[in-house]
Amino acid sequence: MATFFGSMEEMKKVFNKFDKNGDGKICRDELKSIISALSSQPPSSGEIDQIMMVMDKDGKGYIDLDEFIAFQGITGTDGDDNRIGNEELKDAFDFYDLDKNGLISANELHAVLKRLGEECSxxxxxRMISKFDDNGDGNVDFDEFKKMMTNA
Incomplete structure (x- = not known):
């Protein structure tokens, strides 16, 4: 299954950028730092708790690589197919929809990937947007995003 981040190797690179201390886990403080860097307003403590609850599926208090990949909607490193629900899909969609207009544009995708340290023109x-833009409007709406992430 494809994602905006692309291959499993690219996902591991993004994960490693988030994992500041290199321990193989994204802790609450690392998550807060990431989200603060990506958003115009710093997240509240409650928002961080909610995101941790959604992403930390096993409840261990950190996000491991498999959980990070599952949140992005691709097959986990253990080979199991990790499907995500509508709430998680909406959270992921909202992460890319910077202007909150219900669409992900190439400019928004570029801005998010750039903030994540990805070298992407x-x-x-x-090109990534056009692959999933079924209606040809130059954007990815939630239905197109959902179809892309669930491979439906």
């Missing part, structure tokens, strides 16, 4: 982002 705007042209690359336009």
């Amino acid at each position: 705007l042209s690359d982002c336009k």
